[in-house]
Amino acid sequence: MSAATQHRPAVGGEEWWAYIACAGVPEHVFFPGPGRSARTAREICGRCPVRAQCLEEVLRLRPRTGIWAGLTQPQLQELYRRRDQRRTASRR
Numbered sequence: 001m002s003a004a005t006q007h008r009p010a011v012g013g014e015e016w017w018a019y020i021a022c023a024g025v026p027e028h029v030f031f032p033g034p035g036r037s038a039r040t041a042r043e044i045c046g047r048c049p050v051r052a053q054c055l056e057e058v059l060r061l062r063p064r065t066g067i068w069a070g071l072t073q074p075q076l077q078e079l080y081r082r083r084d085q086r087r088t089a090s091r092r
């Protein structure tokens with residue numbers, strides 16, 4: 001199964017999806033497993049024309065595995081945590 005079918009934000013047919021740079025990339029590149037390099041995935045994301053849209057969707061869906069928008073899971077978890085903190089602070 002290709003990255004085009006597995007590694008994608010669930011956006012329901014929005015136009016930006018047609019421009020993703022990870023289409024056709026083997027799944028293991030974006031799900032490298034413990035101790036494996038994220039470099040290739042990050043390079044692909046680095047040249048993706050819809051990275052901003054991808055990140056927006058990732059922040060909404062919060063996937064807990066894989067590399068998304070050029071960010072590893074530790075980076076994404078930190079981003080989620082900071083956003084949660086800001087939301088909590090803004091409600092006070």
Ligand code: SF4
Pocket residue numbers: 020021022023044045046048049050051052054055067068069070
């Ligand atoms: S930023 Fe990366 S994960 Fe997101 S659509 Fe582009 S290539 Fe795929």
